[in-house]
Amino acid sequence: MNRLKGWAESLRRDSYALYLAARNPQVSPFAKFLIAMIVAYILSPIDLIPDFIPVIGYLDDLLLLPLAIALVIRAVPEDVWHACRQQASNELTMETPYRTQVVVVIVLIWLIALAYFGSICLDWYINMSA
Template sequence: MNNGLKTCFLNVKQKAKKIKKEIGALYLAYKRDDVPFYAKLVSILVVGYALSPIDLIPDFIPILGYVDDLILIPLGIMFAVKLIPTHIMNECRQQSENVFKKGKPKNWIVGGIIICIWVIIIAYILLKFIRVKINV
């Protein structure tokens, strides 16, 4: 059992490193002039969401809180990678080894979008609650 748990932990660790490298490569691809606009847009949204301390589904919500980290980010990466030409993505992967050595780049725009989504959801819930309470 201990050996199986160790193997599982190593697999998760390798996948996390691969995701980190892909995020770095997408960040570098976003900065290039030879990447199409739509690919840049998707790339920066994925990178911004992956690096943002604010999640669409907060981590403190049981089970669902980690769904975005485990499903949404890898799906976003796959989608963005498909939009970028293969030779460009390969170059960016080679360069991405040290892209986050100095820390994560800040993307306040994506963080602001996520905050706006949460404000809208909370306002909608509060308005529904107030209307139900008034009608009772």
């Protein structure tokens, strides 16, 4: 379990380091294009292999994304990559005083949205029953 947590943390750090590398002027336009494609794929609701296909549907998330990230890391100059990775490690481990407050605000927004949606569903149900 600790190995899986370490792998997930490494993926998180490397993803943030890729963001930092994309903003670095020493990185080639080709590498920046690859980074943009990976981010677009991560944010896209469309997968190469749909998730509803059992087991195989998660292969793109578990195998293709880490492989794509590894490819892009090779396209970034080594010294730039090490600097971006170090900066990502420093920023991700740094405690921000507002982190808890941001989480509370986001949870409140979700709770308000769910309560609103629930009230709409309840009104619809009452109107359908009458």
